[in-house]
Amino acid sequence: MVTVADRIFSQPAAASSQVHPEEPPVRVLVADGDPAIRSLVRKMLGDHPGCSDCIEAQDTDDVFAALETSPPDVILLGSAFAGMNGLQVTRAVMVRQPVPVVIMADVEEEDLDRAFECLRSGALEIVPRTEESLSSSDTFSRLLDLARQAKALQPRHDAPEIQGNVSSLPVDVLFLMAGTGALGAALRVYQAAEFSSSIPVVLVTALASSLLPDFVRWLDETLEGGAKLVDLATGQPLTAGPLNVVAASVLPRVVASDGRGVILAGLPDIPWMTPDTSSGENGFDVLLASTAEIAAKEAVAVLLGGLHSSGAAGLSLLKRAGGRAFVELPALCPFARSSFTAVRIDAANVYATVSGLVTLLDDLNAQRALPGA
Structure with missing residues (x-):
């Protein structure tokens, strides 16, 4: 049987970011x-x-x-x-x-x-x-x-806004993938888009898990709708309202999507599954690969431009499975790598600025609200 991990590690990806002795000081x-x-x-x-x-x-x-x-x-x-x-x-x-x-x-x-x-x-x-x-x-x-x-990273000035076809299938969950340097863009999308009151929105962050409780408290006090930490152990479906927050380092994955909603859990603690970045950003690929297997048609994922390439391979899987895969381009983060990796491997349906992403999400939300949608 082909596992989630098999699917992730068979995808095209950028070279490892490990430091070599010959690299400049x-x-x-x-x-x-x-x-x-x-x-x-x-x-x-x-x-x-x-x-x-x-x-x-x-x-x-x-x-x-x-x-x-x-x-x-x-x-x-x-x-x-x-x-x-x-x-x-x-x-x-x-x-x-x-x-x-x-x-x-x-x-x-x-x-x-x-x-x-x-x-x-x-x-x-x-x-x-x-x-x-x-x-x-x-x-x-x-x-x-x-x-x-x-x-x-080489400066890039050749990144036009690219648009593609986006399915108007019902949306049951929105994932905002905020890697290193991409938190600002993710929060701009979340605060400007209209999805938050109608479906669960999940912020997947590269922040160290030790800081996560204080980070969620800060978000809860900062955002109008509040925020809460996703409990991966209860098997409860995600809910709309407060922003759902999960750390990529815990390797979250979708384990069910049914009439109750989308349910997340953590991967078993198996040594070979440990992410190879200290921030745990490979968890983005784990989550997106499992979404592609279980909830592709119900999900929208937005990869915000971050320093690492993590998430691009998983996003490609989601797109191939019929999910809606969006990428921020050009990125607000001046050190973004993930956006250009996604372009190189054709990982997304749509590449757009933050404002363009908000417009697309609002269009999907409006379609969702139509009678019979």
């Missing part, structure tokens, strides 16, 4: 008002062969001076920062000179909320602003890997 800018934090980061990076230079910034003037004189490949930025906070700095960097930003956040609720706003504004990831985290080689390997992947 990375320049890091650590921006934090605490000299002890900067010293700890500098020490750790000084011992890491992948880092060529660690530049320190104690305030926003230092950050923007460094961007002018010695541009870094990645910024490690404290959420609470002197002069401008991390959110304001993130927004300014993305407007002036996009550079990958990783946020250091304290455990206090206010600081985490600001860090989540940074993700919505273009930051790629959050790491704990603790001695334990900032003394971990895994933290800095991940930081340098993000920088290398973003650095390797």
